[in-house]
Amino acid sequence: MTTDAIASSFAQYVTESPTAFHAAAVARDQLVAAGFTELSELDAWPTEAGAYVVVRDGAVIAWRLPESATATTPFRILGAHTDSPGFRIKPNPGVRTGGWEQLNVEVYGGALLSTWFDRDLRIAGRVVDADGAVRLVSTDAVARIPNLAIHLDRGVNDGKEIDRQRHTLPVVGIDAAFGGTDVLDWLRGRVGEAVSWDLFLADTQAPARIGIDGAFLASGRMDNLTSVHAGLRGIIEAPADGDHVPVFAAFDHEEIGSSTPSGAGGPFLEDVLGRVQEGLGATRSEAARAFRASWLLSSDAGHLVHPNQPEKHDPTNRPRPGAGPLLKISANQRYMTEAKGEAVWAAACDAAGVTWQPFVNVNTIPGGSTIGPIAATRLGIPTIDIGVGLLSMHSVRELVHVDDLAALHGAVAAFLAG
Known part of the structure; x- marks a missing residue:
């Protein structure tokens, strides 16, 4: 080749x-x-x-x-x-804060956490049906871990510690109490009648050739x-x-x-x-x-x-x-x-x-x-x-x-x- x-x-x-x-x-x-x-x-x-x-x-x-x-x-x-390295979805994943529907996740491995912010993320992994059958699943872009605006944290460019629990939960929708969709119900609708799953966040940006002479691949x-x-x-x-x-x-x-x-x-x-x-x-x-x-x-x-x-x-x-x-x-x-x-x-x-x-x-x-x-x-x-x-x-x-x-x-x- x-x-x-x-x-x-x-x-x-x-x-x-x-x-x-x-x-x-x-x-x-x-x-x-x-x-x-x-x-x-x-x-x-x-x-x-x-x-x-x-x-x-x-x-x-x-x-x-x-x-x-x-x-x-x-x-x-x-x-x-x-x-x-990345993020795995926890059990009982629904979190609601300030009108947002969020996903409760856990850091997997030694991820460079700052790079995951403000990315269009999908959910992917495997699900297990009641009969033990295993299926692989992957959604479109549904999640985003939002950065805090610089207006609300003027010292952010001088260094900021990322709290793995408070700062890394992605937004996925509007709080169900305000007319949005419950994230657990949405997940069940996407993966079918699964009894369990191992699901992760994944980036949706496709690999690309870059550089002034196309010498690099970013992925x-x-x-x-x-x-x-x-x-x-x-x-x-x-x-x-x-x-x-x-x-x-x-x-x-x-x-x-x-x-x-x-x-x-x-x-x-x-x-x-x-x-x-x-x-x-x-x-x-x-x-x-x-x-x-x-x-x-x-x-x-x-x-x-x-x-x-x-x-x-x-x-x-x-x-x-x-x-x-x-x-x-x-x-x-x-x-x-x-x-x-x-x-x-x-x-x-x-x-x-x-x-x-x-x-x-x-x-x-x-x-x-x-x-x-x-x-x-x-x-x-x-x-x-x-x-x-x-x-x-x-x-x-x-x-x-x-x-x-x-x-x-x-x-x-x-x-x-x-």
Whole structure:
């Protein structure tokens, strides 16, 4: 795919994936359309060679099992996550203040809260019917978290603390007592006879190419759908007859610690790999040998040097836009990359014909972590942390250079191809 085609495909994927549940479902649908067989965790799985996909809530795992696979065949795994920081709707969501109908929400993850104000927001997520059937839903723009006018807070531009309860409740209508619609009644009307739901706020602004030469893509949920989309395309293009098992694993709940059944700290990937190895007749010893010969490429967005605050970045490792994806390194193992992993990553980038850049945190700022250390601790598989560089990470709208997006696709595909 060309750079423009990758940017367009990614923009469409983001638009169709306002929540982790949508991201997993859209990925599954694309994989099934590409010839993958969807499996249920409740059924026995086939043991013959083929391409398979399984979804657990907001997480999805896909793999290609070659004819030549044996009990000690290693895995090449691309790991990513489907969730992004934002707002989740609370139970009993109706709040009425000053004639307004509002929605009671809870902050999810480390959102850059100020960026969510004065945006046209939709409601999206999953609902569960009385018979247990799960449906995905998404509304049009219905909500807005309003800023306070500067006339009523003259010092707002000098810094303002955002109260997560009082200041972040979106307006959705007129107080029902004054002729408006009760928000709970409205929700029930939109989602049908659901008995429960997991619903979130999501931005409605479409991704857009910007910059004087169109070099940038502005979009929500780049952290971390950039990696999910690259892994999805990589596993679809991965060879079916290699000397390893290529795997694409996109987890949920990274932004809140990953310690859930569908998070990287949970058993999902371990369950899938274990069932694949069981189908190959692997003993415990053979399974352990396969894991030690495997690689996990943990792909999550990283930081480019901020042009207005360059002092927040390391003085000698300064990733710039358009110079390739990042290899993330941390002495304290917040990222798992070590020398052997760096060599594997460099080889993948060389095979793809793309450049890459080292990323480390400045010593005064610990920085974030990702699924790499969590999955590596659980599985014992050697792990490399990488990702595309962004500006405005955890904002409602982030920024990437389209060449970096394309380079990530190339490197991930080369890694999965071995």
